Amino acid sequence: MRNQNSSPKPITRRDFLRTSSATALSVAAGAAALSIERGAHAAGSDILKVGMIGCGGRNAGAADEALTADRGARLVAMCDIFMDRINAKRDLLKAAHPAQVAVNDDHRFPGFGGYRHVIDACDVILIANGAKFHPFHAMSAIEAGKHVFVEKPHGIDPRGVRLMQQAADLAKEKNLCIVSGLQSRFHAGYIETIKRIQDGAIGDIVSIEENFLRAPYGVTERKPGLTELEWQCSTQYHFRWLSGDDVPQSLVHNLDRSSWVLGNAVPIKCHGLAGRSAMIEPVYGDVFDHHSVIYQFPNGVRVYAFCRTTTGCYDEDSSLILGSKGQASVTACRIWGQNNWRWQGQCDPYQVEHNRLFAAIRSGNPINCGAYMARSTMITVMGQLSCYTGKEITWDQVNHSSFFYPPKPEDCHDGMDAPAKPGPDGSYPVPAPGRTDWDLS
Helix, strand or coil: CCCCCCCCCCCCHHHCCCCHHHHHHHHHHHHHCCCCHHHCCECCECCEEEEEECCCHHHHHHHHHHHHHCCCEEEEEEEECCHHHHHHHHHHHHHHCCCCECCCHHHEEECCCHHHHHHHHCCEEEECCCHHHHHHHHHHHHHCCCEEEECCCCCCCHHHHHHHHHHHHHHHHCCCCEEECCHHHHCHHHHHHHHHHHCCCCCCEEEEEEEEEECCCCCCCCCCCCCHHHHHHHCHHHCHHHHCCHHHHCHHHHHHHHHHHCCCCCCCEEEEEEECCCCCCHHHCCCCCEEEEEEECHHHCEEEEEEEECCCCCCEEEEEEEECCEEEECCCCEEEECCCEECCCCCCHHHHHHHHHHHHHHHCCCCECHHHHHHHHHHHHHHHHHHHHCCCEEHHHHHCCCCCCCCCHHHCCCCCCCCCCCCCCCCCCCCCCCCCCCCCC
């Protein structure tokens, strides 16, 4: 089970359902905490039909939390590129929530087009699949009048992030909920820590250091019989046309916290240094294995952001704020210097965000995370593009860019050619900073 102390190693949905007994305990705990308001009627019914777009570990965790948040929630539809993943996650979730999982065989939808059937069948859509599709699927659900939970990142390129902002704006117009998987905003300890920083506990902010250093995530050996397209979809974190690479994928949490600490500010410009040095085998696709991005914010504050996905190296996940009178660690909920302080509470922000979502649906007072979800993602996109091209990227430039990683999500279909092509040695070419010259206009 997740450690919910104030300074744990950050938790992720990737740990969901390691054991069915641990999940059963979390369900029991969540059910005991349900409020009367979440048991109220929604649109004349106690039942909220929930659907999953994507059946990896990330969305299985979101579904577990959704069903824990509201005893009237029923999981009724699931889609994924692969039917075996749909079946596996249905079985796991059914074991954890036997009374709430009601996915019939004819409500399992494999392939790129399955999202349409899930949206048609449900009231609440959980989106956690290839990040390329997050904006497109979120907009499709909002247009259909459905409430949405969508994982980070909220796009992988300028075109996609702008679409996500449009989806959030449309949700507001239609009085629908859209909740972001940037769960830091729901952590009580982080909220209190950042409030104290903004109230002057460490003086003026001088600089910020952000780290997400770890081994490669989701490394999967290629199964016999998979087409090139199926292989790339089965290991989507390692192909940039699907994932956007590690600055949007990993540093988005860190850079969301940096922007939040700085009053939800955006950078003026950034420059990045990155490449692939060690993880070069075909199994690692066409993404980089290390990134460093320096962002210049208003008032001269610089944010130094680092991520790495290599084995056998030093690991760290942190958000460190350096001030004129002290320092703070957001993730440890701690301040030291002239005003020593440490938060002593417990919080599971992954569960809190779903509690808030379903309470908002039940009450008719929509929650909308659009104020920060697209902005924080765009900060990562400009950093990733700077790393790929070796060029300085400005905030104005990236926000006026129409660049996207082809193909467009709406043009993806079963049986299409895989966008990434392996070289003669089986490895996939990567961008060459200083030589890669994409049109970012």
